Amino acid sequence: MSPDGTLSIGDLAARTRTTVKTIRFYSDQGLLPEAARSSGGHRRYGPDAPARLRTIRSLRALDVPVPEIKRVLDSGDGLEAVVARRLAGVGGQLAALRWREAALRALHECEPGQLAERLELIGAVSVPPDTSALAHYWRRLLPVRLSARLRAAVTEAAVPQPPADPTPDEVLAFARVHALATAATDGCLASHRPVTETHPDLLYDGLHEAHRLVEAAVRAGRAPGPGEALDCYVAAYARAAGARDTPAFRQALAARLAAADHPVMHRYWQLAGKLIPGLTLGAADAWLRDALAAHTATV
Template identity: 80%
Template sequence: MPSDGTLSIGELAARAGTTVKTIRFYSDQGLLPETARSGGGHRRYGPDALARLRTIRSLRSLDVPVPEIKRVLDSGDGLEAVVARRLDDLGTQLAALRWREAALRALQESDPDQVAERLELIGAVGVPPSTAALDRYWRRLLPVRLSARLRSRITEAAVPPLPADPGTDQVLAFARLHALATAATDHCLASHRPVTVAHPDLLYDGLREAHDLVDAAVRAGTPPAPGEALDCYVAAHARAAGTRDTPAFRQALTVRLAAEDHPVMRRYWRLAGELADAPTLGAADAWLREALTASTATD
């Protein structure tokens, strides 16, 4: 080593246990600046180059991109943010791999006559999957005059979160849910046109409160029955219609809700229930409608 303490590129490579080619690459990228050049034009590196090189190699082993490594080295801080971003990226990659594995198992476990259908369903979703089609479905289904606040809140509650570690049944459930929502949105099914309500915020604010009230009963498997939740549910419909909660209104509401019940929506909530850890809005609404039907039958 020269008296000035600098290292040649070969000496630095030997001490670091790497190759000259690697050091030259890092130097050319600006990660490992040379201190000087020898009389023959060869690169010389300062005494801190070895520690810097080890840091570079450690970060590269964690797949940190070269530009981010340069920012960390040049600024002397920001490592925590870089690590957090890499963890987020890794989480996304792992979720995609788990989804892909479950999708492949769903195909592997299929009967021969199911493979083509399942492949088409799963292929339409993509990896990692997106709930964008379900968001569009609900935003189109909800009343046009509904406030942005309630539209976002209801959509968020109605679109089931994707499981981090899905089973094959959940992959298929989401693929079918995605296909249902896409068809309803693209083809403008008559049963899935926006709901017409005179006062949509009055209705949906009340329905949200009623669904919250009945959540514990649905979780516990309690049979539908009259009570505060049902009263809140009926009152929301009455306010939206500009009338009062009376026995006659409850009878008419029972008939109307039964007529509006649609197999496509029932299927949506059944599939959503296979993905959600908690009762869906559909399960809460079904409980309240059954409670209403039971109460009017005894009046």
């Protein structure tokens, strides 16, 4: 170190076991400012340069980008925040790798005649996969007048999330449900829109409670039939329509629900059931429709 306390670029390199070329690069990027220049025009660095250089090298070893390191060093952006962001980034990269591995296995393990179809399906899903197409599908299906609260609740329950560590079968299920939602045209969506009422919030609040009761019935091993869950289900439709729960209303409701049934929704819930843990909304609603059909058949 010189009498003025500064270091030459060679001294700094020796103290930190860094190459002169690397130090020049960090200096040119504005990460390692010079304290002065010698009479011969050589770079001189202050006594804090070794510690600053070690910080730079440590962050680069963690793949922190140069602009982000500059913000840490110059503007006081906390190291804790940088570490948290990098950790989140690595988590995303690992999730993408796990998805790609399962996707490749799904392609590698299929029959030769299935390869082209599977490749097209899987290739249409972004990596890491997102659920925007599925959320859009449900926003179009749900009644326009449904409150934002219930719209969000139904969409959250109905849209399957990509598994963090998927199996090949789960990759295929997600790709297929994604393709189904993406391919649904406006006309197709309208053709299998669920039965709606004048007061959709009344209906969907009641359906939520009925579906909760179905979960309890299924856990108890009860087959679809009369009971509290079915009464709650019918009452929701009756309230929304401004009607009373009568045998005639139940007969008419059973006919309406049967007419509104659509194979696209059957396929959606079949695929979603491979991705959503527990009882899906579709499975709960099917249990209730079967219960209603069984009940009206005996009246």
